[in-house]
Amino acid sequence: MARYLGPKCRLSRREKTDLSLKSGIRDLDTKCKLDHTPGQHWQRRGRTTDYGNQLRMKQMIRRYYGVLEKKFRLYYQEADRLKGSTGENLLRLLESRLDNVVYRMGFAVTRAEARQLVSHKSILVNGEVVNVASYCVQPNDVVSVREKAKKQLRISAAIDLAQHREPTSWIDVDLKTLSGVYKALPDMDQLPPEFKVSYVVELYSK
Structure with a gap:
């Protein structure tokens, strides 16, 4: 399919x-x-x-x-x-998929765009490039935008939108450094x- x-x-x-x-x-x-x-x-x-x-x-x-x-x-x-x-x-x-975590952190405006960022090697997990969208992020993993990708216009646009979104409680994000920590697995009452x-x-x- x-x-x-x-x-x-x-x-x-x-x-x-x-x-x-x-x-x-x-x-x-x-x-x-x-x-x-x-x-x-x-x-x-x-x-x-x-x-x-x-x-x-x-x-x-x-x-x-x-x-x-x-x-x-x-x-x-x-x-x-x-x-x-x-x-x-x-x-x-x-929720632990890398593309979803990238989206939740506000580095992309949609999960589809987050998948592109991951596949184009623009995302780091614990300092290492990961280009598999389905990669399972573990609690306390650090997810960040690669240095050379930080100037992408689509990422800047996503950050502007993320500042007006309600923050995700199980994720800590620094929108200035474009990095965040996947603190814990979410509880059911935190999901849609x-x-x-x-x-x-x-x-x-x-």
Whole structure:
């Protein structure tokens, strides 16, 4: 399955929530009508089945983090092997992806842009270049922007936006030095409340 390259608003409209796929420079409501399903002749959804709700929730979380189906299933399998709640483990694994941490720190305006920064070798983890977006960041790891990449206009634009965003409580960031510390794994109550991860567990448990 190839990565989706179509209109980002279409995905947010399909899930009826902001998936943080747009830069945030303009208010999302001016670009995406979240109460309308995709298509020129949108229709209101009818009643859905339990399976339909489970599938939609899986798609919502997968698209939010920009993960393809095969990789998402692998994350679920790993989460199921770990001790504790499978659903909580799954979200923590997704939050620990390097591209997500770069986005959370404010070095990129979207996770897609964060993936580009990582793949273009613009990001350091504990002083070493890491160019794998799915790299799992560990608590107390230091993530920073490589010196020669700090003057990129897209990073400057991201920093300007990040200064107006609510800070992420499990991450410490210094926007002047463009470095931050992934302090700890997030708790469930710190993650988007619309994520009913139990639906995903039910879906994959069948």
